[in-house]
Amino acid sequence: MYAIELKNLTKQYGAERGIIDVNIAIEQGEIFGFIGPNGAGKSTTIRTLLGLIKPTSGSATIFGKNSVQHPEVRKEVGYLPSEVFYYDNMRVVDLLKYSASFYKKDCNKRIQELAKVLDLDLKKKINDLSFGNKKKVGIVQGLLHEPKLIILDEPTSGLDPLMQQRFFELIEAENKKGATVFFSSHILSEVQRLCDRVAFIKKGKIIQLERMSVLKEHSYKRVVIETKTDVDKDVFALDGVSDLKQAGNSVSFIYKGNINVITEKLAQLELINLSVEDPDLEEIFLHYYEKEG
Numbered sequence: 001m002y003a004i005e006l007k008n009l010t011k012q013y014g015a016e017r018g019i020i021d022v023n024i025a026i027e028q029g030e031i032f033g034f035i036g037p038n039g040a041g042k043s044t045t046i047r048t049l050l051g052l053i054k055p056t057s058g059s060a061t062i063f064g065k066n067s068v069q070h071p072e073v074r075k076e077v078g079y080l081p082s083e084v085f086y087y088d089n090m091r092v093v094d095l096l097k098y099s100a101s102f103y104k105k106d107c108n109k110r111i112q113e114l115a116k117v118l119d120l121d122l123k124k125k126i127n128d129l130s131f132g133n134k135k136k137v138g139i140v141q142g143l144l145h146e147p148k149l150i151i152l153d154e155p156t157s158g159l160d161p162l163m164q165q166r167f168f169e170l171i172e173a174e175n176k177k178g179a180t181v182f183f184s185s186h187i188l189s190e191v192q193r194l195c196d197r198v199a200f201i202k203k204g205k206i207i208q209l210e211r212m213s214v215l216k217e218h219s220y221k222r223v224v225i226e227t228k229t230d231v232d233k234d235v236f237a238l239d240g241v242s243d244l245k246q247a248g249n250s251v252s253f254i255y256k257g258n259i260n261v262i263t264e265k266l267a268q269l270e271l272i273n274l275s276v277e278d279p280d281l282e283e284i285f286l287h288y289y290e291k292e293g
């Protein structure tokens with residue numbers, strides 16, 4: 001049985017496109033990344049899966065159950081929405097205890113542990129917290145009952161790099177204990193290090209779904225050069241070159257293939273500067289898989 005199964009899931013907001021025929025099956029124990037630019041349909045997919053909005057057609061199940069017909073399945077889920085709204089006058093600890101009361105489980109120890117890891121002051125009023133600290137409250141809320149499925153919508157926005165790191169360690173630890181993780185992001189680098197598989201959504205449609213290990217095997221490079229004199233753009237109009245940009249004496253492109261082909265071309269130029277870097281997956285997706293969408 002899949003932890004999450006989306007079959008031809010479609011949501012139209014009136015005439016507006018939400019998501020179209022989304023098909024994803026996530027195995028139990030997986031960490032699955034859901035990537036796409038703003039407005040692509042990530043939140044719509046997640047909210048439809050959770051039964052917070054009704055699909056136009058298709059189906060979505062959590063551990064084999066539709067969460068509208070079987071609301072009890074939501075107890076197995078920890079959900080961090082992309083935007084968190086709170087009763088501002090409450091203290092953090094009271095809000096978290098209130099959240100915990102839904103699960104009929106003593107979550108106090110876990111709340112303390114999570115607050116410590118995330119450096120969250122439980123005694124403060126929600127009102128007095130910064131955006132990042134409010135996000136931490138959402139994270140604790142999503143994890144306090146040790147759910148079997150963790151669904152996170154843009155979890156790291158607002159967290160500083162140290163907290164992002166701690167957050168990822170927390171997620172990895174939960175996954176090691178058996179939790180399945182489904183998280184959306186528009187930042188591929190953060191998904192890159194954590195996920196087993198990743199789906200890329202664009203304009204409401206899944207344009208690629210791939211194992212991270214496969215994606216990493218393709219050695220894509222971002223090449224940026226500066227030369228002494230202007231370069232003819234056509235020099236790099238080769239198979240495997242994408243996103244080719246040229247302005248005066250600088251050229252930039254993404255390359256997939258035998259790197260010696262490029263070094264031979266470079267050897268013919270008088271370079272001032274050269275950088276060869278790993279592009280992030282977003283660039284890869286946008287320039288190679290877009291056509292397949």
Ligand SMILES: Nc1ncnc2c1ncn2[C@@H]1O[C@H](COP(=O)(O)OP(=O)(O)OP(=O)(O)O)[C@@H](O)[C@H]1O
Nearest residue numbers: 013016017018036037038039040041042043044045
């Ligand atoms: N309540 C709504 N009414 C009308 N259109 C909506 C509604 N909610 C979302 N949409 C539209 O559906 C599409 C997908 O939006 P969604 O919020 O799911 O994207 P997203 O990938 O989560 O984006 P972001 O990264 O900006 O949060 C967008 O075109 C958006 O304008």
